[in-house]
Amino acid sequence: MTKLRITIDGVSAVAELKDAAAPAGVAAVVGALPLRTRFVHASRSGNCAVAHDASLQHPSVGIEGQVSMYYPGMLAYDPARGHLVLAYGQGQARSNTGTHWVTYLGDVVENLAELAVKLQDTRDHGALDVRIELGE
Amino acid sequence: MKRIEVRVGDATARYTLLEDAPKTAEAFWESLPIEGVITHARWAGSAVWVKTPNQPIAALDDIELPVTSIYPGTIVVRPNPRGVAEVFMSYGVAESRGPLGRTYATPVAELEGDGKALMGAFGDTWQGGSTSVSISRAEDRS
Numbered sequence: 001m002t003k004l005r006i007t008i009d010g011v012s013a014v015a016e017l018k019d020a021a022a023p024a025g026v027a028a029v030v031g032a033l034p035l036r037t038r039f040v041h042a043s044r045s046g047n048c049a050v051a052h053d054a055s056l057q058h059p060s061v062g063i064e065g066q067v068s069m070y071y072p073g074m075l076a077y078d079p080a081r082g083h084l085v086l087a088y089g090q091g092q093a094r095s096n097t098g099t100h101w102v103t104y105l106g107d108v109v110e111n112l113a114e115l116a117v118k119l120q121d122t123r124d125h126g127a128l129d130v131r132i133e134l135g136e
Numbered sequence: 137m138k139r140i141e142v143r144v145g146d147a148t149a150r151y152t153l154l155e156d157a158p159k160t161a162e163a164f165w166e167s168l169p170i171e172g173v174i175t176h177a178r179w180a181g182s183a184v185w186v187k188t189p190n191q192p193i194a195a196l197d198d199i200e201l202p203v204t205s206i207y208p209g210t211i212v213v214r215p216n217p218r219g220v221a222e223v224f225m226s227y228g229v230a231e232s233r234g235p236l237g238r239t240y241a242t243p244v245a246e247l248e249g250d251g252k253a254l255m256g257a258f259g260d261t262w263q264g265g266s267t268s269v270s271i272s273r274a275e276d277r278s
Contacts, residue, residue: 040263044181046235096181096229123178126265 002026003135004075004106006086006115008039009128013115014135015075017106022064025077025103029084032056034133039086041122044096046070047089049119051130057082065104068093072116073108084132088116138165140245141274142211142225142254144174144267149251150274151211153244157201160193160213160242167193169272170223176261179235180206182228184258186269193221202240206230209247209255214239223271227255 002017017026032055039049048070061079070076070091077084078093078100085093085102093100108115122128138153138161153161167190174184183206188194197215206212206226214222214232224232224241232241261267 038263041176042178043176043262044179044233046179090235122265124175124266126261127263 002030004029004033005133005135006108007131008115008118009121011111011114011118013108013112014110015106015108017075018065018104022077022103022105024061025064025079025105028058028061028079029056029077029105030134034131036129036131038127039119039122039130040127041119042085042091044094045085046087046091046094047072047120048085048087048091049122049128051084051086051132053082053084055082056084063101063103066101067104068099068101073112074104075106075108077103077105079103086115086119088119139248139274140165140168141272143270143272144254144257147253147257149254150248151209151245152248154246157242157244160196160200161244163193163196164213164223164244165273167191167221169270171268171270173266174225174258174261174269175266177224177230179233180224181226181230181233182208182259183224183226183230184261184269185222185224186271187216187220187222189220194219196221199240200242203243204232204238204240206232206241206243209251210243211245212241212243214241225258227258
């Protein structure tokens with residue numbers, strides 16, 4: 001099972017990816033690693049932060065494991081927009097044109113509570129640097 | 137015509153107090169100045185919001201003129217069950233919305249001019265985080 005290590009402002013967490021349900025999405029994200037980018041709080045999608053990086057943008061990769069709603073600890077991927085979303089609460093894939101479908105890419109399985117605090121901090125304190133790399 | 141001024145750092149803009157919802161507009165006016173911290177919306181889109189305990193606006197518990205779209209440069213107010221008023225200020229496409237779907241708010245003021253500097257300051261909170269805001273009565277120069 002593919003794992004990601006996600007480190008924000010000194011807090012590190014591990015996510016397990018859905019290799020079987022979202023193989024193309026997992027390959028696209030793993031291909032962009034290691035990734036240093038920024039997590040910005042969502043402005044329309046609720047309780048989540050979003051990394052928007054050109055290396056994550058793969059318009060030819062379709063949506064797999066199609067979902068719209070986000071739940072705490074969920075990792076979602078929008079290959080057309082190059083968005084990687086980490087939810088710390090309930091949310092929904094949404095832009096100024098309405099709701100969207102995204103790939104259900106995985107779940108945070110270690111240290112979600114501490115990571116959630118950092119994700120929530122991006123709302124009040126602004127965007128934070130994030131490092132995403134392959135986990136053990 | 138009553139006007140208000142909104143200030144974030146060095147950026148200011150003037151708004152006209154709307155008369156479409158007179159009870160809410162009057163309560164908003166009587167509650168000024170409002171000093172607080174604006175935070176970027178997480179559901180509503182291109183808007184910032186500030187909570188205020190100021191009276192009498194914080195005591196209002198109804199939505200006099202329910203709207204869901206918050207057009208650019210509009211200020212809307214919605215009651216909060218914790219005894220504060222939520223003041224939303226839009227700088228782009230925005231909608232009164234929460235985790236369970238759309239919500240409603242009452243419009244109380246509309247931007248005069250393009251307010252470019254203030255709109256920019258509102259937008260900066262998305263990546264830069266919360267910041268102080270001042271909403272006060274403006275001298276009527278009309």
